[in-house]
Amino acid sequence: xxxxxxxxxxxxxxxxxxxxxxxxxxxxxxxxxxxxxxxxxxxxxxxxxxxxxxxxxxxxxxxxxxxxxxxxxxxxxxxxxxxxxxxxxxxxxxxxxxxxxxxxxxxxxxxxxxxxxxxxxxxxxxxxxxxxxxxxxxxxxxxxxxxxxxxxxxxxxxxxxxxxxxxxxxxxxxxxxxxxxxxxxxxxxxxxxxxxxxxxxxxxxxxxxxxxxxxxxxxxxxxxxxxxxxxxxxxxxxxxxxxxxxxxxxxxxxxxxxxxxxxx
Numbered sequence: 001x002x003x004x005x006x007x008x009x010x011x012x013x014x015x016x017x018x019x020x021x022x023x024x025x026x027x028x029x030x031x032x033x034x035x036x037x038x039x040x041x042x043x044x045x046x047x048x049x050x051x052x053x054x055x056x057x058x059x060x061x062x063x064x065x066x067x068x069x070x071x072x073x074x075x076x077x078x079x080x081x082x083x084x085x086x087x088x089x090x091x092x093x094x095x096x097x098x099x100x101x102x103x104x105x106x107x108x109x110x111x112x113x114x115x116x117x118x119x120x121x122x123x124x125x126x127x128x129x130x131x132x133x134x135x136x137x138x139x140x141x142x143x144x145x146x147x148x149x150x151x152x153x154x155x156x157x158x159x160x161x162x163x164x165x166x167x168x169x170x171x172x173x174x175x176x177x178x179x180x181x182x183x184x185x186x187x188x189x190x191x192x193x194x195x196x197x198x199x200x201x202x203x204x205x206x207x208x209x210x211x212x213x214x215x216x217x218x219x220x221x222x223x224x225x226x227x228x229x230x231x232x233x234x235x236x237x238x239x240x241x242x243x244x245x246x247x248x249x250x251x252x253x254x255x256x257x258x259x260x261x262x263x264x
Contacts, residue, residue, distance in 0.1 A: 012061030102128035
């Protein structure tokens with residue numbers, strides 16, 4: 001009997017006015033996989049991630065986590081079930097220190113948010129320091145986030161996303177705005193951390209060097225639909241993928257290499 005996928009989307013749809021951002025997408029994500037979700041700007045990648053993690057509700061279709069429906073649940077309940085994520089724009093508390101950001105995340109996971117009303121300097125300090133060590137930020141524990149370098153902010157966000165002990169980590173363009181080597185270093189760190197913790201990873205990324213260096217499998221979106229999926233080599237050699245990235249698919253709905261109309 002086949003193992004139930006950790007995450008599955010079944011024929012999910014999302015439109016904004018007359019724009020069909022996600023058009024009947026289905027995918028399955030097995031445990032332990034590092035999956036890249038790629039596609040040109042406007043392909044629907046971030047919208048799909050928002051549907052999977054509850055930031056948006058599906059117009060149709062269903063999202064399952066460990067075989068149970070999560071579509072329709074608010075993001076905080078999905079987070080508590082074991083799905084954590086980061087966003088394209090960094091979302092730390094800029095007036096708090098690096099350590100305090102981790103303390104907030106850990107206390108929230110422990111259901112102790114009310115403790116933040118009182119003096120919380122020592123609460124969850126040791127586990128927070130442990131997370132800073134694994135991302136190489138322990139020497140900046142007392143630095144206010146507003147003063148951190150951009151690459152350090154990205155590493156802090158990764159630590160915060162892991163603070164609730166997720167089974168699935170979702171990263172939306174985690175290396176955006178970073179230098180090429182910083183991108184490779186951050187994703188190598190992320191992959192090492194999820195492997196150590198038995199966490200499944202789903203990420204979007206525009207840097208193909210990053211994608212092909214870390215992904216087990218790649219899912220390719222174009223105009224709200226999945227047009228290819230497979231190993232990095234299979235995706236690299238796929239003529240449909242080559243066509244998407246060369247701009248051969250017309251936004252007006254001309255035929256794709258299979259002779260089917262492209263969705264608008």
